[in-house]
Amino acid sequence: MIWNPNKECMSRDEMSALQGKRLHKIVQYVYHNVPFYRHKLQEMDLTPDDIRTIEDIVKLPYTTKKDLRDNYPFGLQAAPQSEIIRIHASSGTTGNPTIVGYTRKDIGVWSECMARSLTAYGVGRDDIFSVSYGYGLFTGGLGAHNGVEMVGASVVPASTGNTEKHAKLIRDLGVTGIACTPSYALYLAETMEQIGITKDMIKLRVGAFGAEPWTENMRAEIEERLGLKGFNLYGLSEIMGPSVSYECRMQHGSHINEDHFYPEIINPVTLEPLPKGQTGELVFTTLTKEGMPLLRYRTRDLCALMPGECGCGRTSVRMTPISGRSDDMLIIRGINVFPSQVESVVLSMKEFAPRYLLVVDRINNLDTLEVQVELRQEYFTATFDTPAAIDELRKRLADKLRSVLSISAKVQLKAPNAIERSQGKSVRVIDNRKLK
Ligand code: DLL
Numbered sequence: 515m516i517w518n519p520n521k522e523c524m525s526r527d528e529m530s531a532l533q534g535k536r537l538h539k540i541v542q543y544v545y546h547n548v549p550f551y552r553h554k555l556q557e558m559d560l561t562p563d564d565i566r567t568i569e570d571i572v573k574l575p576y577t578t579k580k581d582l583r584d585n586y587p588f589g590l591q592a593a594p595q596s597e598i599i600r601i602h603a604s605s606g607t608t609g610n611p612t613i614v615g616y617t618r619k620d621i622g623v624w625s626e627c628m629a630r631s632l633t634a635y636g637v638g639r640d641d642i643f644s645v646s647y648g649y650g651l652f653t654g655g656l657g658a659h660n661g662v663e664m665v666g667a668s669v670v671p672a673s674t675g676n677t678e679k680h681a682k683l684i685r686d687l688g689v690t691g692i693a694c695t696p697s698y699a700l701y702l703a704e705t706m707e708q709i710g711i712t713k714d715m716i717k718l719r720v721g722a723f724g725a726e727p728w729t730e731n732m733r734a735e736i737e738e739r740l741g742l743k744g745f746n747l748y749g750l751s752e753i754m755g756p757s758v759s760y761e762c763r764m765q766h767g768s769h770i771n772e773d774h775f776y777p778e779i780i781n782p783v784t785l786e787p788l789p790k791g792q793t794g795e796l797v798f799t800t801l802t803k804e805g806m807p808l809l810r811y812r813t814r815d816l817c818a819l820m821p822g823e824c825g826c827g828r829t830s831v832r833m834t835p836i837s838g839r840s841d842d843m844l845i846i847r848g849i850n851v852f853p854s855q856v857e858s859v860v861l862s863m864k865e866f867a868p869r870y871l872l873v874v875d876r877i878n879n880l881d882t883l884e885v886q887v888e889l890r891q892e893y894f895t896a897t898f899d900t901p902a903a904i905d906e907l908r909k910r911l912a913d914k915l916r917s918v919l920s921i922s923a924k925v926q927l928k929a930p931n932a933i934e935r936s937q938g939k940s941v942r943v944i945d946n947r948k949l950k
Contacts, residue, residue, distance in 0.1 A: 517633040517665075518626065521773045522828045529829070533776055534567040536801035541565045541574070544807055547592040550585055551809065571776065571799060572787055576810045579607060582752065587613040593804045603651040604751035605843075605850040608858045609918070611651070614751050617804040621660065624754050627771045628661020631760030634769070634826070635720050635745045637691050641667035644684060646694035646702075647725065648848070649673045653755025654725055658693040658747075661757065667691065674698065674848075677705045684718060685711050691720040693747065693756075695848040696728035696736060700879040703739035713741040722747045724756060726845040727836050746835065752811055753798045759833055767820045767832030774802050777831065778810070779819055782840035793818040795840045796833065814841045844943065846874060847881045849921045853942045856885055859914045865893045865907055869933050876947040883923040885915060891930045898929075 516522050524532070542562040544551040554575045555561065564573060582590060583606050591598070598615040606612050616624070637643060643662045647654025655673055662669040670689060672680050681702060683689065692699070699721055706716075718740050723733075724747035733744045746768050749758040758775050759768035770777050775798045779788045782795040796813045816839060820832040844851045853872055860866045869888040874881065889897075897903040904927060912925045934941075 515633050515636075515638070516827060517630040519827075522630060522769070522830055524773070524829055526829065529772065530568050532773060533801060534570075536773075537568055537571060537776065537799065538562065538565055540799070540801055540803075540807050541809070543804075544592055544809065548590055548807075550581065550590055568776065571778070571810070574799070574809050576785065576797065576812055577808050578812050579612065579752070579814075582612045583607065583610060586610045588615070590808070591615050591806050593617050598805055600656075602653045602656075602751055602755065604653070605852060605855065605920070607852045607854045609855075612752060614653075615805040620754075620803055620805045623774055623802055624657060624757070625660040625664045627754065627757040627774065628658060629664040630771065631722065631745075631747055631757040632661050632665045632667070632691075634760050634762040634828075635691070635722060635743075636763065637662070637665055637667055637720055639666035641690045641720070642670060642687055643667045643691040643693070644670040644672045644680070644689045646672045646674060646680065646692055646698060647756070652849075653749070653751045654693075654848070657749070657755035657757065658722065662693075677702055678709055681706045681709060681711055685716050688717045690717050691722070692718060692742075693722035695725050696723040696732050696744070697726065697876070697879055697881060698848065699723060699736045699740060699744070700732070703736065704879055707739075713739070716741070718742040721745065722756075722760075724748050725848045727838075729835075748833070748836070750813055750815075752806075752808060753800060753813075754803070758798070762824065762826040762828060764825045766824065767834055769824070769828050769830040769832050772830050774800065776801055777819060777833065779817070780812075782812075782814075782816075790819045790821045790831075793834070793837065796836075814839050814843065816840060842943065844872070844874060844945065846883050847921055849919065851883070851919055851921070855918055856915065857942075859911070859918050860887055863911065863914070865889060866911075867891075867930065870942070871933050872943045874943065874945045874947060881947065883919075883921065884926060885911075885923045886926045886928055886933060887911065888928045888930055888933050894930055 545562050597617045600616045602614050603611040645658045649655030721742045721744040746761040749756040759770040761768050778797040779794040788794045796815045800807045815836045818834045860870050867888040867890050871886045873884040908925045915923045
């Protein structure tokens with residue numbers, strides 16, 4: 515089944531015409547409502563009338579996460595506050611998170627995009643569907659939730675944590691579908707095995723996995739251990755949240771909701787657009803968003819757009835799985851973490867030298883983060899024989915990191931010069947997780 519064949523199966527010409535019309539409108543809208551964009555366009559000697567067709571998009575400026583940071587919290591919001599009915603946030607590169615406001619219409623579009631995804635996975639009214647992305651400022655929980663309600667399945671808003679209880683609910687309620695990160699799916703499988711819940715005791719048949727990179731090997735393992743079919747679900751808060759794109763039953767790339775989010779691929783160094791089929795950085799323009807529309811937002815995700823038709827009947831363009839990032843963002847337990855966030859915490863405490871290292875690992879299918887930091891010489895000399903002071907400092911740093919990163923990190927305090935110096939660029943991250 516296809517949720518909205520009118521939009522998901524349009525001819526190329528119809529789609530381009532619709533995108534062009536919507537682009538013109540959105541440029542006009544931001545020009546009049548967002549001083550940041552008005553100034554940018556004026557600097558480039560552009561008016562909304564210069565943008566008539568979708569091909570004109572290349573004339574427009576890019577938007578970056580730094581622009582969001584510089585305009586924190588509401589500087590890029592286009593709709594008046596009275597029209598905003600929901601606010602989500604995601605990690606910024608340093609202290610402040612990125613804030614995204616949605617109007618009622620935005621939430622409606624988002625719910626429909628999520629409903630399109632779920633329908634492509636084969637989820638319908640008879641399903642009992644557990645949403646095990648985090649509910650809260652993260653877009654995963656509420657975003658998936660609205661879509662499940664829209665398709666009419668019974669939503670179980672399980673969120674994350676309390677995995678044993680969740681595993682029992684999956685068994686007892688006969689839950690048939692689940693949305694969570696792929697690493698959480700593996701952790702769930704492991705928990706089930708530990709408490710004696712076997713595959714034949716549960717009815718799971720569909721998984722909507724995303725929010726972090728995963729591989730075909732992980733898919734095979736999750737499918738085998740939970741007895742379900744796993745589908746990719748992609749998105750990012752700045753553009754909408756989950757379901758910017760989704761896999762269909764062909765599982766050959768993820769269909770982009772391109773009537774709402776126009777994709778381009780660029781060379782992340784030269785910023786030149788690349789032809790279809792080449793791998794580069796994914797850029798999105800929101801074509802219908804009212805709350806915080808963005809022009810040519812650089813996602814930093816690396817992938818390619820796939821030319822050609824799909825056997826499922828949808829004509830929307832597909833993207834390959836994300837193969838990496840053009841910046842240093844890590845995703846740890848589904849949470850985006852920038853090394854610069856750790857740096858800002860370390861620099862805010864006078865006891866530490868600006869030398870730190872993030873060590874990321876995956877132990878029993880759970881991501882772990884250790885932060886190693888060097889003490890300043892004066893502080894080290896004053897405290898190295900008073901373990902209580904060191905303990906207190908370690909705890910203070912761990913608390914600060916948890917509040918800034920939204921995940922807990924193990925802290926290791928190091929003596930001055932104990933962190934290895936590199937010859938060239940300093941190494942800030944060691945990621946021992948092997949995505950096979
Ligand atoms: O992760 C939204 C989401 C929630 C997507 C639930 C899917 C499911 P952010 O926290 O803003 O939003 O993180 C966005 O996560 O730029 C990618 O780097 C990464 N990401 C998201 N989905 C996938 C995926 C949500 N399917 C960032 N595969 C993005 C690989 C993904 N990476």
